[in-house]
Amino acid sequence: MKRLLLLVLLCAVAMFGYAETKEHRQENPHEVRLGIADSYFEASLERPNVRYCHPPMYGEGPLNHTGHIFAEYQYRVNGWFSAGVNIDCLYSWYYLYPSKYYLDLGGVDFGRGLYSNLRFSVIPTLRFTYFHNELVDLYSAFGVGINYSDYSEETDCYSAYRTLGAAFDVCALGVSVGKKHWFGAFELGGTTAFGYRIGDDKPRLELPIPFARLLRVSVGYRF
DSSP: OHHHHHHHHHHHHHTTSOOOOHHHHHHOOEEEEEEEEOOHHHHHHOOOOOOSSOGGGEEEOOOEEOOEEEEEEEEEOSSSEEEEEEEEEEEEEEEEEEOHHHHHTTOOOOOOEEEEEEEEEEEEEEEEEEEEOSSOEEEEEEEEEEEEEEEEEESTTOEEEEEEEEEEEEEEEEEEEEETTEEEEEEEEEEEEEEEEESSSSOOBOOOEEEEOOEEEEEEEEO
């Protein structure tokens, strides 16, 4: 959350600069940026994969999220169209403890276990800039790519599985403001990813988590 607020502040400071000129855009077609997006929707839904042990065995600690850390490259073909790729990573985790109920029944104290989830996506993206003046660019974008997820639970009832599938991303509104090479950006959008379990005898479809990465802030460099 602190990182998200910091990047929002950087974008606000950038508003006092001037947007690039048409000539500067032609001379600097490459664009790279690094940013962070929210993971609030995942945090509200995510809980452990189905366990083989009875749930009262466990007490659960708070769920932690890094937020969606992403990097993007765009090649700006002209003043209104660019193409590139977005790479996104999210890591979440929480700790599991033996519950009092479990210990009172004579269960073994396994100490502190860990549940973790790593999500990684690579999404080729097309961007369309529909407004440009000397202060700001407005754009929208969409992309289709792949998503990989790795789930693991490290307790005495160890379980783990992986999924591989599709990822879909839409940027409904993007605002980019910068001065010469450096710029800040703020976006409203959504990402949905789903996949099939891999490595199982009977692969099955995992339910998607829609509306990830609703709010995104980033800083970038054009060259």
